[in-house]
Amino acid sequence: MHNSNNSPARRVTILGAGAWGTAVAIALAARHEVLLWARNPAMAEATAAARENTEYLPGFPLPEGMQVSADLDAAIAHVSGPGAGDAPLLIAACPVAGLRPLLQQLKGRAIPNVVWLCKGFEGGTGLLPHEVKREVLGDAVAGAALSGPSFAQEVARGLPCALTVASESAELRERVVSVVHGGNIRVYSCDDMVGVEVGGAVKNVLAIATGVADGLGLGLNARAALITRGLAEITRLGVALGASAATFMGLTGMGDLILTCTGDLSRNRRVGLGLAQGKPLETIVSELGHVAEGVPCARAVRELAGKLGVDMPITNAVAGVLFDGDTPLQTLAALLARDPRGEYC
Numbered sequence: 001m002h003n004s005n006n007s008p009a010r011r012v013t014i015l016g017a018g019a020w021g022t023a024v025a026i027a028l029a030a031r032h033e034v035l036l037w038a039r040n041p042a043m044a045e046a047t048a049a050a051r052e053n054t055e056y057l058p059g060f061p062l063p064e065g066m067q068v069s070a071d072l073d074a075a076i077a078h079v080s081g082p083g084a085g086d087a088p089l090l091i092a093a094c095p096v097a098g099l100r101p102l103l104q105q106l107k108g109r110a111i112p113n114v115v116w117l118c119k120g121f122e123g124g125t126g127l128l129p130h131e132v133k134r135e136v137l138g139d140a141v142a143g144a145a146l147s148g149p150s151f152a153q154e155v156a157r158g159l160p161c162a163l164t165v166a167s168e169s170a171e172l173r174e175r176v177v178s179v180v181h182g183g184n185i186r187v188y189s190c191d192d193m194v195g196v197e198v199g200g201a202v203k204n205v206l207a208i209a210t211g212v213a214d215g216l217g218l219g220l221n222a223r224a225a226l227i228t229r230g231l232a233e234i235t236r237l238g239v240a241l242g243a244s245a246a247t248f249m250g251l252t253g254m255g256d257l258i259l260t261c262t263g264d265l266s267r268n269r270r271v272g273l274g275l276a277q278g279k280p281l282e283t284i285v286s287e288l289g290h291v292a293e294g295v296p297c298a299r300a301v302r303e304l305a306g307k308l309g310v311d312m313p314i315t316n317a318v319a320g321v322l323f324d325g326d327t328p329l330q331t332l333a334a335l336l337a338r339d340p341r342g343e344y345c
């Protein structure tokens with residue numbers, strides 16, 4: 001079997017059957033042999049029977065041939081050992097909070113690699129996903145982050161999208177490109193893991209900010225200012241952590257920031273819109289029924305930036321609204337009342 005780019009079909013296991021894991025599985029199943037693993041056996045069974053993930057991605061039938069399972073041994077066997085063929089991929093599609101427990105389940109098993117899709121800093125430790133992977137699995141297993149502007153529903157519909165893979169391993173970067181690039185998905189590669197992960201994490205906090213601003217009717221000028229100044233503070237944090245400033249001009253920086261701040265499919269933006277309506281955070285999150293990574297990330301980034309002495313006024317403002325009871329209007333007034341400063345510093 002060959003896919004539409006005339007490259008051979010590969011085996012891919014996706015661990016995590018939320019909206020994004022399911023969408024990536026649907027997109028890749030057109031060209032590859034895909035197994036989607038859900039940790040909840042009842043949910044896996046229902047999804048396999050309905051040929052649709054009615055809980056996390058309703059309305060998108062699973063392609064024929066795509067497997068769904070809650071059996072972790074079978075999910076790993078799909079991409080390990082001689083039967084797995086050339087260039088198999090193991091993809092972790094859980095939220096950041098689930099990455100450590102998921103990787104702990106993989107420890108000591110023969111896995112070919114691990115590619116994560118999550119965007120955020122780990123709560124409590126403030127670590128980026130690649131640092132979590134290093135702590136749990138060490139450097140012997142090659143790891144990669146696949147990120148960029150990508151709403152699950154659009155990818156599941158087969159609409160065009162461009163992503164970036166970051167890895168210290170050139171071989172794994174090439175493998176991810178060779179497997180995922182194709183059809184309507186373009187995959188670029190880079191070796192700035194920190195830059196790619198910081199951009200993907202902090203854009204979610206900025207999406208909450210723009211949701212609040214739009215919900216309050218502050219206008220398009222305010223939205224553009226938040227996105228642009230948000231990019232400045234994301235870049236400051238990333239550079240302080242060792243990233244290259246240029247990475248933040250790319251898909252995983254500016255690209256994902258624009259998408260998430262302006263697209264109503266964004267769960268993080270919807271958190272901001274809800275806050276502007278005066279809804280309690282708990283209500284907004286429970287109505288979403290999905291993860292909104294910007295919420296825990298705002299806390300983690302506020303702590304980290306404080307330790308590093310990086311100025312992140314918008315992130316701090318979002319954290320104040322989320323966790324300290326600040327009102328959006330008070331916060332806006334405080335942001336505007338700050339002393340003027342040079343734009344490029």
Ligand SMILES: NC(=O)c1ccc[n+]([C@@H]2O[C@H](COP(=O)([O-])OP(=O)(O)OC[C@H]3O[C@@H](n4cnc5c(N)ncnc54)[C@H](O)[C@@H]3O)[C@@H](O)[C@H]2O)c1
Pocket residue numbers: 015016017018019020021039056093094095096097098099101102117118119120150151152153289290291293
């Ligand atoms: N939805 C998107 O459009 C999209 C796009 C790109 C990246 N992402 C990122 O992908 C990650 C997952 O997002 P999502 O949209 O799938 O979230 P979701 O809320 O739709 O689903 C989360 C899924 O993760 C599972 N999960 C939680 N902890 C787990 C664990 N320890 N082990 C295995 N599974 C676990 C849940 O059971 C659920 O199936 C997030 O970091 C998100 O930022 C999402």
Ligand SMILES: O=P(O)(O)OC[C@H](O)CO
Pocket residue numbers: 119148149150151152204207256259260265266267268269291292293
């Ligand atoms: O729905 P959100 O806000 O989690 O954003 C989804 C993706 O990260 C967009 O690239």
